[in-house]
Every structure is written in C-alpha cells, then in structure tokens.
Amino acid sequence: MTLSNKSIAPEEVLGIFKESEALLEGHFRLTSGRHSRQYMQCAKVLQYPHHAARLGEALAESFQGHNIDLVIGPAMGGILVAHEVGKALGTKALFTERENGEMKLRRGFELQPGQRVLVVEDVITTGGSVREVIEVVKAYGAEPVGVGVIVDRSCGKSEFGVPLAALLEIEIESFDPEACPLCAEGIPAIKPGSRAVPTGK
Template sequence: MTREEIVDIFTATGAMLTGHFRLTSGKHSNRYFQCAQVLQHPRYTERLCHELAQRFAGQGVQTVIGPAMGGILVSYEVARALGVRSLFTERENGKMTLRRNFTITPGEKVLVVEDVITTGGSVAEVIEVVRNLGGQVVGVGVLVDRSNGQANLGLPTEALLTVSVETFTPEDCPLCAQGIPTVKPGSRQV
C-alpha cells in the first residue's frame, strides 16, 4: 500500500481528528488519530494489518501481541495474516500483564503491535511482559507513529503511517492557555 492509500483510509473513516486532546502519555495535542474509526471497518482493518504483517514475513513470528484496547484488533488481524496466534495484554492494578491463562514460552518469537504510538510507553510495557516470560521480541509494528520516528523502542519498528504531530506538556500547552477544554478520546482515562 502507498502512503496515499493509507492516508485515504484514515481520512475516509474520520480517524484524523483536530481539537484539544489529552493523550495517554499525559501530553496535549491539537491532532488525534482515533484508529477505532478505521478498525470498525473489517475490510480496512484487514488491508492495513495485512500490509503490516508483510513487513515481518519471513522472520519466524510465532505469536503477535498488542495492548488492550487499541492493539487487540491489530494483533488479531496481523496474526491472521501471518497464520499465527494472537494475544493481548491488559492492565491489572495499573500494571501491564498477560491474563486469561495466556502464555508465552521461553524463546518464542513474538511481534508486538499497536494502533498508535506517541511515546511508545504502552508498547514498551508489552515488550517487558514478553521478555519477562522469556519470549524473544522480533519487532514492533504500528498503524500510526505519531512521534515521527522519535519513539525509540530499541527494536526494528515498522509503521504504516509516520507523522509529526506537535505535543505539549500541560504547562506549556497553547490550547490550555487559550482556555480550550481538553478531550480524552482514547481507551485509557488518565
């Protein structure tokens, strides 16, 4: 898929929002990618995740894992395209963990996926879970990298769409200074 085709999907589904947003990282931004708007359409989800899966084909991936909520559908569709199983992590008492009797065996080759990264914090937590269980993380795949490639996860990372989106600390946010209320559209209400 070309960048233009990917942008067209995000545009057609209304997934690229403008306003004043409070991100999971705690930072503020005037743009937000609501991947759920894309992921509600199976044909788009399949196309995007198939493209992401192809970037890791031939690397011996045995399992794909993503954090709840955003990474669940991405994990499932990428795993389906690769013909492997799909897992997801969840927060329990504020800590990312593997639940529901999911297991990772020592040496198992695992691909970590997510819908959107800004700082890469949630993905880093998933990587830690996998490594603590003895899994070998082969890479990270994301639909949208809002950090413009600046979120360094120390692993091969593939993003379908890499964009530069300005973020601010709440103290330095010009939107806050203008009195514009924030919106927290993501799955984690922090």
C-alpha cells in the first residue's frame, strides 16, 4: 500500500535535488550492489537544514493519524531523515548501525514491546536496508507500522508489508555488476554512499 502526500509535489522534491546538485552522473556502485549511471546523493540535500526540515515535515504528514511512537532509520542515510520526521511527529528518533555486517541498535538505544515504529530512509533501490531495520524493530517486540522515504528508486516495486510513503518516485536504470555496460567500457565504479570508499570493479 502506497500512501499519498499532499504537502509537497514530486516536482518540488526533484527541484530541491537539482538545486542542491544532488542528482549525480557517472558510474556508481549502489548499496544494493547494483551499478548505475546516476546517483541520488541525499546528503547534499540534507546539508541544508531548511530542506531537511521541509522534507521531514512532508514525510511526517503522510503518517499523521498513525499513532507513531518512535521513528528509526539506518545509518548513515536515515539518521537525519529520522531526526526531522521525529521532530515533525513529536517522537524520539533512533538509528541502527552495522556491527560486523549485522544491523543493530547500539549506543544505549532501545525499543519497547508494542511501540508503533515508523522506519525511514533517504533513498531505496531494492529496500534491503529498510527490511533489515524492520527485522530489528520486530526483534524487540515493537511493531513496524510504515516506511517513509524521500526517494523511491524502485517506483513502488519494493514491498515491506506495511504502508509506504515516498516523496519522489524516480526510475534510474541499474545493472547487475556482471552485465554492467559501464564496467565493460572499463569505467571505474565509485561508491558515493556510506559503506565504502570509491573503488574500481
């Protein structure tokens, strides 16, 4: 189920990305492992507090009336998103981190059984990180009740078993590394996100 958002138009979101020079062109290795010619670098948008607040408020609007107790997102991309959405909803905002490759709550963060939790992220392609966060939430006995993202590169194809709200759906072609035409041309792939430094294939 995809939730609608009436407080911001997709055109405005895309305009914010272009204004912030956050729609990058090149050869990128995505968090999912797939390769792409384009990359949505949300950090370049979220470096501006007024943009972060605007987008967080818009995502929060999609979940008004859902009785959210807490907002959580994966480090690094989901930290600022969770903070801004939590601020707009009047809840705490937590983040998960990877420890030895496993998504976990650290730093003394806790979830309580029965808490209604909204999972947020900056960009999803396959939704893998969001699913890992959902499993963390369930492991504490809390209830994931929705997923909110700024950019959905899957265009609604990612399924989480809870309502999804995305401020922008944009289809950016991606490739399996073994069938990537940019790799075939010998163009090095870079990883602009948070898990690794730029590297060749």
